[in-house]
Amino acid sequence: MDTSSDEAEDWFMESLHMYKDLHEFQLEHPTKVIEWTSEKSICVAGYSSPNNEILELLLPLKLYAGDKQNLCPERDFKLEHGGFCDEQVECLRHIFGKRLLVTSGCNSSKLQIWDIGGDDTDFIKQTGVININHTPAKGRKIASGLTENPSVLHGSQINDIQLTELASGKVLFAVESDSLDTVSGLQFVNSSSFVICANNGSLFVGDTRDPKMEHYTLPECMSGSHWTFGLRTDLPHSDLTSCSVSRLSSCGLVLVSDLRKMSSPVKQVRLNLQDSVPTSDFLTVTWAPALDSCLAVSGFNGNVLVFDTRSWTTDLKTPEPVFVHRGHNLSCEQRTAGEQLVVTAHVWHPWRPRTLLSAASDGSLHVWDWVDKDH
Numbered sequence: 001m002d003t004s005s006d007e008a009e010d011w012f013m014e015s016l017h018m019y020k021d022l023h024e025f026q027l028e029h030p031t032k033v034i035e036w037t038s039e040k041s042i043c044v045a046g047y048s049s050p051n052n053e054i055l056e057l058l059l060p061l062k063l064y065a066g067d068k069q070n071l072c073p074e075r076d077f078k079l080e081h082g083g084f085c086d087e088q089v090e091c092l093r094h095i096f097g098k099r100l101l102v103t104s105g106c107n108s109s110k111l112q113i114w115d116i117g118g119d120d121t122d123f124i125k126q127t128g129v130i131n132i133n134h135t136p137a138k139g140r141k142i143a144s145g146l147t148e149n150p151s152v153l154h155g156s157q158i159n160d161i162q163l164t165e166l167a168s169g170k171v172l173f174a175v176e177s178d179s180l181d182t183v184s185g186l187q188f189v190n191s192s193s194f195v196i197c198a199n200n201g202s203l204f205v206g207d208t209r210d211p212k213m214e215h216y217t218l219p220e221c222m223s224g225s226h227w228t229f230g231l232r233t234d235l236p237h238s239d240l241t242s243c244s245v246s247r248l249s250s251c252g253l254v255l256v257s258d259l260r261k262m263s264s265p266v267k268q269v270r271l272n273l274q275d276s277v278p279t280s281d282f283l284t285v286t287w288a289p290a291l292d293s294c295l296a297v298s299g300f301n302g303n304v305l306v307f308d309t310r311s312w313t314t315d316l317k318t319p320e321p322v323f324v325h326r327g328h329n330l331s332c333e334q335r336t337a338g339e340q341l342v343v344t345a346h347v348w349h350p351w352r353p354r355t356l357l358s359a360a361s362d363g364s365l366h367v368w369d370w371v372d373k374d375h
Contacts, residue, residue: 011330016208021176023060025077030363032344037318045089056081083124093142134318146191176211187231197229225249226280232287248285267312276300284356291353302329302341328360
């Protein structure tokens with residue numbers, strides 16, 4: 001008896017009541033980046049082949065049909081623009097307010113600049129390269145600047161973080177630090193303030209008007225894991241007093257901190273990880289932009305977990321998720337024997353409260369809106 005097919009069939013029947021919307025799409029190659037380019041379109045890019053596609057996809061129009069969904073035949077993603085990158089895409093960022101992308105590769109220290117194009121073309125073309133000559137480090141993380149002139153904050157180690165103007169390649173700002181800690185993520189709070197998370201869980205808070213940064217380390221008892229982070233902001237007008245930061249470790253710890261008081265977390269939990277994968281390459285934690293106190297976690301297996309943090313405390317308890325998206329695991333038709341599926345990326349919709357997009361290592365791409373049974 002095939003128990004996996006029975007489980008998948010059971011999940012399909014359950015999904016009819018669990019989801020308001022659920023749309024599935026299959027990419028030729030998996031992506032570890034999902035980046036919004038507008039309220040209805042995203043960019044994805046491959047990381048697993050020598051010649052990787054960069055695609056701008058229009059979300060299924062049925063998502064936006066409201067009460068007229070039955071009159072809308074478009075249930076699938078639609079390719080709007082596409083191009084090819086000569087390296088595996090590690091990080092991809094859309095430039096705020098522009099039709100531009102910046103990417104970094106897994107095996108290169110350069111940044112590539114791309115024009116997404118408009119209605120007159122369907123081609124995403126490379127328009128520039130920023131070579132980082134002073135460091136051999138690979139896999140640079142990128143954050144889009146929030147100023148009128150397009151710029152990116154980027155770095156692979158804390159000591160090589162800099163802000164670069166795209167048009168000229170001019171370095172507008174560089175940090176003053178001798179830390180060799182690897183950068184796991186960085187994000188702007190507003191046009192000048194930013195937060196960086198290091199691979200060891202340390203946080204750095206800085207300002208592009210001052211090369212010195214505040215540095216907050218974790219206790220020794222929490223060392224030894226890979227960490228990533230998510231920042232809750234109200235871009236582009238946030239300030240540090242209104243932000244919360246969540247840190248996620250490869251051993252399943254989640255810490256929530258207030259940037260006004262970084263001496264200790266205000267909340268901490270330990271996730272139940274019974275079937276986690278042996279890699280930490282895809283760990284992701286994100287705050288819901290339109291759903292108060294909710295965050296999503298992925299990268300341990302084929303699921304996306306959604307939590308409501310309002311009941312969390314400083315006691316190290318194991319919380320129950322308010323929703324688990326198991327669709328990548330249970331709708332996967334082909335998988336190599338012994339291969340464990342893992343969610344490679346997820347993002348929240350900017351204004352639909354319970355809508356997320358997620359991608360997995362089999363190339364599947366889902367957009368889903370779960371039903372809140374409490375309302």
